Amino acid sequence: MKADFESYIEGKSFIMKLKGDLIGDESGPKLVGKVSDALNEGITNCIIDLSQVRYISSSGIGVLITILTKMRNAGGEVYLTSPSEHVKKLLIITKLNNIFNVYDSLEEAREKIR
Template identity: 55%
Template sequence: MNFTHEIKKERLLISLSGDLIGEDNGTAILEIATNAIHEKVLACIIDISNLRYINSSGIGVLITILTKFRNKGGEVYLMRPSESVQKLLVITKLNAIFQIIQSETEVIK
């Protein structure tokens, strides 16, 4: 899996591509989220449009990020899930826990 991140307009934007399977990148992504929270960033947008697959460890990474942000009064948004990832979110009922958006402009500060 590959990922990039940036903070803009007090929002952390993480873009993921490939397969989110909780490997070493999972730890790095969690560290980025923790650092952003320490910098008072309370919104996290995770662009998952280029993810092909997520396993249970990858779901754990997403839920951990969500927990970290919500514990500080923030929110996590999953942006543009691919069809296969959208199906997984529905099957696991995670679509009821995460806010699913199609663009950054949908995030209300």
């Protein structure tokens, strides 16, 4: 099942809720495009809700890193929230947990930004 997502702007944050598998298929460029649109509107915080993501491939990791690079180049930040145990292990193995801000819940990330 490929990744599907919904996104919205809440205050000064761009929030994306991903569902399914993040495998960097055609959804990858769409996600990056949405982030670029948010940046063009002056939004510099991006929260990515991973609670409904089952699997992330190496291409999916590439998509996350591209988003992170775009946000940081604009002086912004990316927050990953609610990863499953499987996704959490992947973030640790790839050392991405040291690069990204990872929170257990969307609410926790919102609190950090406020």
